[in-house]
Amino acid sequence: QVQLVESGGGVVHNGGSLTVSCAASGFICRDYAMGWFRQPPGTGLKWVSSIDSDGWRTDYEESVKGRFTISRDNAKNTLYLQMNDLQPEDTGLYICARVKTGPHLVPTRTNQYDNFGLGTQVTVSS
Numbered sequence: 001q002v003q004l005v006e007s008g009g010g011v012v013h014n015g016g017s018l019t020v021s022c023a024a025s026g027f028i029c030r031d032y033a034m035g036w037f038r039q040p041p042g043t044g045l046k047w048v049s050s051i052d053s054d055g056w057r058t059d060y061e062e063s064v065k066g067r068f069t070i071s072r073d074n075a076k077n078t079l080y081l082q083m084n085d086l087q088p089e090d091t092g093l094y095i096c097a098r099v100k101t102g103p104h105l106v107p108t109r110t111n112q113y114d115n116f117g118l119g120t121q122v123t124v125s126s
Contacts, residue, residue, distance in 0.1 A: 009120030022096030053103035
């Protein structure tokens with residue numbers, strides 16, 4: 001079955017950097033676009049970034065543009081999110097997800113994704 005397992009979260013200081021990863025299994029990763037969401041404490045899922053199946057098209061939520069970079073290694077079935085200049089408002093559970101259909105899309109809505117991981121916690125201290 002489809003499995004998405006995130007790792008790499010932790011506690012960083014304001015302005016620090018962190019890279020989180022998502023290991024995919026149970027499907028052919030290169031056939032699907034993927035995305036990252038985050039869930040701040042006490043709130044719902046918020047879209048962060050998406051990447052198409054080839055890694056050529058990407059999109060970012062406005063507040064992370066210029067600070068976060070999404071990438072993928074299809075040979076390793078792994079998705080990444082490199083995060084620089086982290087701010088306290090970036091704190092949350094970071095969750096990767098698989099797009100339902102459309103390998104060359106970079107969707108932003110939760111209902112456009114059909115599988116989600118359990119997440120890895122990122123905490124930014126001020």
